[in-house]
Amino acid sequence: MERIDLVTSVEKAMRILSRLDVDFYDVVASYSRSLSVNIMGKGVKEASAQIDVGIGVRVFKNKGMGVAYSQSLEDADVEAIVNRAVSFAKVSQPDPYFKSIPGPSKSPEVPDLCDDEIVNLTLEDAGRIPKSMIDAAESVRSGAMYWGGFGANCSRWCLMTSTGVFIEYEKTSASAHLQPVYREGDDVGSSYEFDFAISLSEIDFYKIGKKAAEKAVEQFGSRRVESGSLPLILSPESSSSLFSALLSALSGESAVKGRTFASGLLGKQIAPETLEIEDDGTIPGAIASSTYDGEGVPRRPLNVISRGRVITFLHNSYSAGIMNIESTGHAIRSGYRGQVGAGPSNIKVKPGDSSLEEMIAETKRGILVINASFLPNMVSGEFSTTIDEGFLIEDGEKKHSVKNLMAGGHIIDLYGNIESISKEGRRFGKGFFFPSVKIRQVKLSGK
Amino acid sequence: MKDLLESIVQKALNEGASFCEARFFEERSNSISIENGIARALSSGILRGIGIRVIVNGRWGFASTNIPTRQNVEKTLRDAIGGAKSITAQMGEDAKIVEIKPSVDTIIHDVKIKLEDVSPEEKVKRMLEIEGAARNLGDKIKDTFVYYGDVVTRVIVCNSFGTLIEEITPRTRVFCRVIAKEGDNMQDGFEGIGSVAGYEIIENIEVEKFSLKAAKRAVSLLSAHPPPRGTFPIVVDPKVGGLFIHEAFGHNSEGDVVFSGQSIIANKLWQKIASDLVTIIDDPTRQCFGHFVYDHEGTKASPHVLVKNGVLVGFLHSLESVAKIGGKPEGSARAQSHHHPPIVRMSNTYLAPGDLTLEEILEDIDYGVYLSGSQYGYVESQKGQFTCKVEEAWLIEKGELTEHLRDVAISGLTLEALKNVKAVGKDFRMDMPGMCGKSGQSMYVDAGAPHFRIDGIVVGGRR
Structure with a gap:
């Protein structure tokens, strides 16, 4: 260079x-x-x-x-x-x-x-x-x-x-x-x-x-599925948006000033006790790691969700100042263009004790979501999203790929309805870790 | 600068390039952020540099720098040539482009009020007036934001056909976002305007139709309901209609998406792909947010008719996509900056008007959903599956708008949806200035439509 x-x-x-x-x-x-x-x-x-x-x-x-x-x-x-x-x-x-x-x-x-x-x-x-x-x-x-x-x-x-x-x-x-x-x-x-x-x-x-x-x-032969309420099994690629949305909504001034769906969640139980999420910008060799954040504050590991309960916001100095506390080292400065925001670094969701195969095998009728974004309206928390890539599961087996199917609801209900978390998952960039997740019932719009 | 670009193009030819394009890009921008009655931040930026694209040994190479000294630019040319040579032996198709007659021209877009003639203090004062109208609506208004941005872009395109084009384009944009709150329920409302224009569009803003409208929408959404789930006839307003045309159809018509096998309509030229009521045009010559005179390959832009009475009659083209799939170069290649090569982009894309009133469109719908205001959308062009997120909606019951709905999105399959356009209104508006993302590049676009009806669309909801 x-x-x-x-x-x-x-x-x-x-x-x-x-x-x-x-x-x-x-x-x-x-x-x-x-x-x-x-x-x-x-x-x-x-x-x-x-x-x-x-x-x-x-x-x-x-x-x-x-x-x-x-x-x-x-x-x-x-x-x-x-x-x-x-x-x-x-x-x-x-x-x-x-x-x-x-x-x-x-x-x-x-x-x-x-x-x-x-x-x-x-x-x-x-x-x-x-x-x-x-x-x-x-x-x-x-x-x-x-x-x-x-x-x-x-x-x-x-x-x-x-x-x-x-x-x-x-x-x-x-x-x-x-x-x-x-x-x-x-x-x-x-x-x-x-x-x-x-x-x-x-x-x-x-x-x-x-x-x-x-x-x-595998996506050949995709078919429509009827509207209804079914369990969703999210692959690590799709559970990443579910958890990233939560940590983004807990970040910076939008969270502190009451402008996101997660602003009022501090201290509240939002998910089963099996859900643990840590944000850690200090993992050696990880994609979202750095010694200091965008304002020069040292990075440090932060437990964000403990036993299903929200325990902290992610702060830069501005949002921390509003709450009269220290920055958590989550300032984000994108290059030289000026403004400083706040957001997560390496998000690690603690593995559970299930597996993707078990989740599918135990499902009488449901949807395996390979690719979809569960990013909600960050203010209201409501979401309505297309399942871009997924499969209908019947009697514990993948039947066929789906098309033109939407899932809708409130994002907080998705966290609350987490039924199981897989022990295996996908590590992205040596830092992020997202498991597969099964969610009890989600409302689906289809044919 | 033009001399430097011309000498670099000549140097590229001397060093074995069969085509070279050297493009200078400069963008000067200013922005103001207003939050709850306070001008929190004013910002200014200058982006400037040169991007060079070559064909060497039948492959594309591209390199850019924002240190536009001769020494650096010559090094950048070497990088571009090296890039093309590096992939010569790799699996892939040969690069080819159509040769066009060279153009030499300078375009400076006129404005009524030059952006630099208005002081930052005056701009702040005006933005505070606009924001204040929303904030003062009542005690359900929790937060109000107004963002003002102006940008003057100067692009010089010089290529080995002899083209030398300079175009200087001012754009002005302002948007307002309002968060309303009642108990734990929070909703937001949004309004935005933008065009190739000067400060006059800011002076012409009527707060009742802009920030106050956003505030009223945020408040009214507090008592709106979730939409029904399932497949329904829908009627879209000009904003949602513009979003639908842009996402569901427009991306599929981009020549590079077509020749790379990623478009659902790639093999359907001259075939009926939509109902007779559908005529779709992309028109860079309209003075909207996506307006330009020459594209970033130096091709003079003209209106592109893509679908005529339901028949696919054309694609959007770069010089490369014309060479690969045929058609006429009508100027659809643009680049976000000097750091990006030109790719095929939409400009101002719209559904042409029909002859019905909104009431006539609604009257024979027994049960459906009326969608208003666009938020965002995307398409998986290779599958032809699209998603559009809208700001608000109403149930249609026996031809009347009844229950107010919020957090509504629609999903559909492009080819089915286009064939299911059942009625098209006459109340056309081009009203969706925004930025479109593709291949890591963000570009100014606009979109529009009259009210129209599509049957068999999946409406997502939680009811």
């Missing part, structure tokens, strides 16, 4: 800001290099490389905030964005909830977040990677048309604040996905498989291709 100097530009902005009449400020600069190879149609279509550099400034004056960013680190541009952010901070109005920005803290470094193989990856190397995905899919059944790709990114980031925070870090990531489409007349067999990780060696590209094709072939 090129060694473009970020610190000098950040220090320049800090020096200018230190001479101006403002209360708090932070400056962040980042450099990233992304390589990607796109798969379209019968194979690889395009290889590309992107280099992105930028710097962003947040300024607070009388509790009002001004933000400015630029993709140029030239001295004149840095000075211009500083002046812009300062003038904007003076036009914005006092936010009564704003207290300060965090000061410096020391924390042991979370290891293994930068993979040398990705840092040194050339586009020539990257261009060869998708082959094994396509070969694997073709080995299951040839003749698919594909949509997919491979991407790798390495980025460096530098944050300095008027309160003394100075952080630099490097991180890598890689991802791959494949969607094969098979056709038999008007019948379509199609599915999707993916993986992502910090390190290239953790992604099994052949497995992605093979699984995508196997799942696609």
Whole structure:
């Protein structure tokens, strides 16, 4: 990776800001290099490389905030964005909830977040990677048309604040996905498989291709199912949205200011005692890990759901300040474009004692959900979602794939109606862990 | 900048590229966030850089940088050429494009009130007025948000056909979100406007039809009911209709989706795919949120008729998709920024009006659902299965709108739904400015329709 100097530009902005009449400020600069190879149609279509550099400034004056960013680190541009952010901070109005920005803290470094193989990856190397995905899919059944790709990114980031925070870090990531489409007349067999990780060696590209094709072939012959109330068995890929929605609704100012369906759940039992969810941004080598969060607060593991009870919100410094507590280290700052939010890192749902096979075997009539998003209306908690990929289960066996079927209800009822949790599941990016989950009864709209 | 781009294109040809496109992109944006009567944050940003696309050895390579010095741009060209060479030996189809007559032009979109002529203070004052109208509706209003954004995009496209196009486009957008609360029940209401325009669209906002309307909707949804479950005839308003046309049909008509085998209508050109009442057009020349004069391959845009009286008559095209599946290049390739290659995108997509009134559409429905206001949607184009989430709905009973419904979504199969369009109104509106996501790129689009009726649509609910 090129060694473009970020610190000098950040220090320049800090020096200018230190001479101006403002209360708090932070400056962040980042450099990233992304390589990607796109798969379209019968194979690889395009290889590309992107280099992105930028710097962003947040300024607070009388509790009002001004933000400015630029993709140029030239001295004149840095000075211009500083002046812009300062003038904007003076036009914005006092936010009564704003207290300060965090000061410096020391924390042991979370290891293994930068993979040398990705840092040194050339586009020539990257261009060869998708082959094994396509070969694997073709080995299951040839003749698919594909949509997919491979991407790798390495980025460096530098944050300095008027309160003394100075952080630099490097991180890598890689991802791959494949969607094969098979056709038999008007019948379509199609599915999707993916993986992502910090390190290239953790992604099994052949497995992605093979699984995508196997799942696609299973989707032939999909049929409609009658409306009714049936148990749902969610695969790890679909339970991920169920649990991610909950932790997002427990995050930051929206949660604290009473704007999400989970705002009033603190201390309440929402699920059986078997449900335990931890958020942990300190797992070595995990995709959502970092030593510090987006404001420079050390990451730490946090039990969010214990024995089915909500025990904490996930805070950045702003939402923590409203509750007069310390930040939990969940500030999210996406690059250099300014605003800071809050959200989960690596979400780990504790495995249960069932298995996906047992769940299916014990189901007289139900739906196995392979792919669907259970993200609800974040304000009301109500959801109405299409089961994008799934199977009807009858008498303990998968009967056929389903189409044009919707599930609806209140998301809190889904947590409350969790009947069993599998002991096996899927680990994503070495950090997230989602099991299969069986939910007692869910209202379905179909034919 | 144009000299730099032209020299890079020439250098690419000298180094063995059979095609090269060098594209400069600059976006200057400003935003204001209002929350409960406070202008919490003002923000400003500048994105700028160059993206280079080449065909070498019959393969595409693309690279971008936001450090547009000659040295960096030449390195970026080497990366693009290296990218194409890296996949030469891989399984896949040869890259090809149609050659078009070069265009040399500069387009600067006129506005009535230039964005830079209005001070941040004036913009904040106006946004507070708009937000205040919602906040003051009553004690059920819990939170009000207004977001203002303006952006001026400058794109220069230079390619090896000799095309050299510069287009400078201002867009202005504002949306209002209101959360209403009664006991544990919370609901939200939303209104948004946006167009290729200057500040005049902000001055023209009537709060009764905008922020106050969002607030009233949030409050009224507190007492709305869950929808019935099952398969029903539905009637959609112009916003939901626009969303349906965009999601259920539009993505399926994108040439790259078609030639890569991901579209349910790929093999149906000149076939009847919809009822006689259905005519669908994508028109970048309309001055709505998805408006442009030249696409990001430098092709002059014209209206694209996609479905005429139920017959599929065309697809949306890039220079590549025309070469692969035939048709006319009418300018549908756009890129989010210099960091992205142009891909086939919709612009302003709509269902053409028919001749009925809403009352006439409703009158012969015994039991159904009327859907109003779009939230979001998506389609699995390869299967032709779509989902649209709407803001609110009403039961239709014996031709009348009765019970108010909330949290409604619909799901359907594209080819069935298009054939089941049973009535089309005359009250056309293009009213859905927004951003459309595809292949990791976000793009300005708009969509519209008159009121129309579709039978046999699955309505999701919890009743």
